Amino acid sequence: MSEMTQVSTPPAYGQAVDAAVAPAPMQDPRRSRSLWAGVVLTALGIVTVAIGVAGLRGANGWLQLAVVVAGLALTHVGAGRLLRHRFGAGFDLTSWLSAIWLVLLVLAALLAPVLPLGEHEDIASTLSAPVFARPDLLSEYPLGTNNFGLDLLARVLYGARASLVVALGAVAMGLVIGAALGIVSGFFRKTTDAVIGIFTNSLLAVPPLILLIALATVLEPSLRNLAFALSLLALPSIVRMARASTLTFVQREFVLAARAMGASRLRIMTRELLPNVMLPLLSYAMVMISVLIVAEASLSFLGLGIQPPDPSWGNMIAEGEGNAFEEHPHIVLVPGVVLFLTVFSLNLLGEKARKRFDPRQAKL
Amino acid sequence: MSSSSAALQERSGAARETPVLVVDDLRTQIHTPHGDVQAVDGISFTLGRGETLGVVGESGSGKSVLGRTIMGLYTTGPTMTVTGRVLIAGKDVHALSASELRELWGGDVGMVFQDPMTALNPVKKVGVHLTESLRKRRGMNRPQAKARAAELLALVGIPEPRRRLDQYPHELSGGMRQRVVIAMALANEPALLIADEPTTALDVTVQRQILDLLARLQDELGMAIMLISHNLGVVAGRADRVAVMYAGRVVETADAAALFDAPHHPYTEALLEAIPRLHQPPHVRLAAIDGAPPNMVAPPVGCRFAPRCRYAQPDCTEAPPSLDPAMANGVVTPGHSFACYHPVNAGGQ
Numbered sequence: 001m002s003e004m005t006q007v008s009t010p011p012a013y014g015q016a017v018d019a020a021v022a023p024a025p026m027q028d029p030r031r032s033r034s035l036w037a038g039v040v041l042t043a044l045g046i047v048t049v050a051i052g053v054a055g056l057r058g059a060n061g062w063l064q065l066a067v068v069v070a071g072l073a074l075t076h077v078g079a080g081r082l083l084r085h086r087f088g089a090g091f092d093l094t095s096w097l098s099a100i101w102l103v104l105l106v107l108a109a110l111l112a113p114v115l116p117l118g119e120h121e122d123i124a125s126t127l128s129a130p131v132f133a134r135p136d137l138l139s140e141y142p143l144g145t146n147n148f149g150l151d152l153l154a155r156v157l158y159g160a161r162a163s164l165v166v167a168l169g170a171v172a173m174g175l176v177i178g179a180a181l182g183i184v185s186g187f188f189r190k191t192t193d194a195v196i197g198i199f200t201n202s203l204l205a206v207p208p209l210i211l212l213i214a215l216a217t218v219l220e221p222s223l224r225n226l227a228f229a230l231s232l233l234a235l236p237s238i239v240r241m242a243r244a245s246t247l248t249f250v251q252r253e254f255v256l257a258a259r260a261m262g263a264s265r266l267r268i269m270t271r272e273l274l275p276n277v278m279l280p281l282l283s284y285a286m287v288m289i290s291v292l293i294v295a296e297a298s299l300s301f302l303g304l305g306i307q308p309p310d311p312s313w314g315n316m317i318a319e320g321e322g323n324a325f326e327e328h329p330h331i332v333l334v335p336g337v338v339l340f341l342t343v344f345s346l347n348l349l350g351e352k353a354r355k356r357f358d359p360r361q362a363k364l
Numbered sequence: 365m366s367s368s369s370a371a372l373q374e375r376s377g378a379a380r381e382t383p384v385l386v387v388d389d390l391r392t393q394i395h396t397p398h399g400d401v402q403a404v405d406g407i408s409f410t411l412g413r414g415e416t417l418g419v420v421g422e423s424g425s426g427k428s429v430l431g432r433t434i435m436g437l438y439t440t441g442p443t444m445t446v447t448g449r450v451l452i453a454g455k456d457v458h459a460l461s462a463s464e465l466r467e468l469w470g471g472d473v474g475m476v477f478q479d480p481m482t483a484l485n486p487v488k489k490v491g492v493h494l495t496e497s498l499r500k501r502r503g504m505n506r507p508q509a510k511a512r513a514a515e516l517l518a519l520v521g522i523p524e525p526r527r528r529l530d531q532y533p534h535e536l537s538g539g540m541r542q543r544v545v546i547a548m549a550l551a552n553e554p555a556l557l558i559a560d561e562p563t564t565a566l567d568v569t570v571q572r573q574i575l576d577l578l579a580r581l582q583d584e585l586g587m588a589i590m591l592i593s594h595n596l597g598v599v600a601g602r603a604d605r606v607a608v609m610y611a612g613r614v615v616e617t618a619d620a621a622a623l624f625d626a627p628h629h630p631y632t633e634a635l636l637e638a639i640p641r642l643h644q645p646p647h648v649r650l651a652a653i654d655g656a657p658p659n660m661v662a663p664p665v666g667c668r669f670a671p672r673c674r675y676a677q678p679d680c681t682e683a684p685p686s687l688d689p690a691m692a693n694g695v696v697t698p699g700h701s702f703a704c705y706h707p708v709n710a711g712g713q
Contacts, residue, residue: 253477257483262468262471262500
């Protein structure tokens with residue numbers, strides 16, 4: 001009874017709450033209590049973030065960061081409750097946020113040249129800009145500036161272009177070559193299989209970072225060459241996956257049926273096997289992209305990837321070398337957090353996709 | 365019981381004009397790590413236009429290997445050795461080049477597989493399964509092939525064929541899928557259809573529909589059918605002639621009526637007894653054949669069925685009996701042969 005009165009009394013929260021409760025007046029009391037907790041937590045979180053961003057503008061940077069992070073965490077918990085209440089218990093806020101983050105990142109990276117961003121690479125034009133400006137969302141430099149006064153937001157977005165192009169290009173190359181090699185070796189077996197097996201195993205035998213460093217020293221550090229070097233990293237596992245699923249599908253009767261209808265071997269491989277093999281590969285590719293983004297960042301961090309004035313998440317983190325990180329932690333934190341969020345989102349969504357398309361878990 | 369061993373082939377060959385299928389002393393030897401398995405061991409028969417041959421035997425008797433060897437899907441290679449001759453519409457299957465063989469598969473001979481769940485590619489639409497070979501073999505363009513595919517689906521009794529073309533295999537029931545598989549096999553109007561256990565994966569009412577469908581299509585298209593099954597009940601009433609296989613050999617062959625009426629080989633008799641019947645009183649133990657088929661790496665000397673045969677005598681294990689014509693009252697029964705020293709139901713011998 002007390003819950004009923006509670007639901008109907010406070011006018012301060014307005015129609016939104018009424019609309020959510022109205023269709024089912026005989027609510028389970030526990031559900032409406034969780035709804036209230038959600039509303040309170042969300043409001044509290046938003047207020048905390050606002051305090052962190054605006055109220056503590058001059059204060060200690062670590063304190064400001066801690067307040068903003070705490071506010072975001074509160075908002076996440078609260079909004080999660082609200083949305084579960086609205087869309088049912090299966091609603092997964094984190095996955096949605098991951099997808100939104102990736103979409104925003106890709107859009108921003110694509111549109112970077114037309115967005116009203118600060119200078120990202122021309123040092124000459126930032127002579128008058130503040131150096132090592134602290135991140136302040138309300139200022140001209142939302143994420144701060146680096147030692148040359150270049151805008152970090154702009155650099156992060158231009159860096160995203162490099163990271164995404166290299167990772168996507170590498171995975172695409174790996175998929176095309178890897179699927180072809182895997183299907184061929186699973187279909188023909190025998191000598192073909194042995195030769196391709198030796199090739200993939202020898203790629204696996206070389207430690208990945210050493211392979212990359214070796215390639216980076218030989219090749220010109222351009223986006224295309226970086227993508228090629230990273231695709232070698234992705235190749236062995238893709239070949240193995242493609243080969244393994246080819247082995248299972250080639251024994252299915254539809255392959256024999258296709259032969260009995262006079263299909264050539266090329267036709268069987270491209271029309272019968274490829275579509276079946278591709279499905280699990282694509283969900284794996286999503287996880288692979290995040291691995292390669294990290295690999296590209298590592299190379300650029302070591303100075304073997306994208307070369308400094310051009311921004312990349314890896315070489316931006318490398319700018320924190322020496323005393324810069326201790327005195328101006330945002331130099332490292334900004335690209336680091338962006339890298340973390342991107343990789344986290346890709347892994348989360350990739351894992352979801354894998355669960356859905358994994359042949360071992362497929363419901364037949 | 366002293367007659368030529370090729371009697372079966374001569375007699376049935378004489379029955380009709382040019383036979384669609386001639387199988388002559390076909391042997392398929394599969395090389396395994398444990399030794400060579402003689403999966404098909406000297407089989408000969410002919411099949412004329414519009415005829416149906418039922419091939420019956422328990423699991424592992426070599427029925428499916430026989431079917432696939434006749435198709436030419438199994439040829440001499442590192443894993444097996446094939447000897448003997450197979451003529452489909454006059455062409456020697458095992459002498460054809462790879463491309464001629466593909467030509468044959470798309471045209472003169474079609475095959476229906478056991479399990480419609482795996483015989484269709486799960487990521488390809490039903491229409492694509494049918495139109496691919498039509499466009500390739502017949503040079504049809506897309507709309508023509510689509511129209512023909514819809515015709516084929518209508519022919520095999522699928523309602524709303526146009527709509528089915530755009531569906532995926534998992535959207536169809538098992539019976540529907542088997543109809544699609546049959547439609548695929550019929551796409552290029554083959555002279556010979558090899559149906560390898562076409563109803564085993566289906567439930568009984570659907571089994572009947574599929575068998576009726578095959579019979580109707582045979583009437584309409586005049587093709588020869590080789591109906592492979594482990595179930596005598598499936599073959600009964602559908603086949604003109606029946607060949608009973610055991611351990612890679614034909615042990616008895618006859619016109620269907622004669623075989624069911626008076627089987628001469630103890631194995632055939634045992635198979636017939638093993639069919640459960642509705643009028644049996646309840647709670648009666650079902651008849652079964654004791655033991656298991658022999659290990660084909662080292663098959664028994666003499667009659668291969670002897671170890672499981674209730675009529676076996678010492679001479680059964682000495683030398684294999686040959687496939688000889690049956691005699692009734694001193695006269696050869698046309699079309700009926702068996703391989704046994706001590707036949708059952710052999711009145712006049």
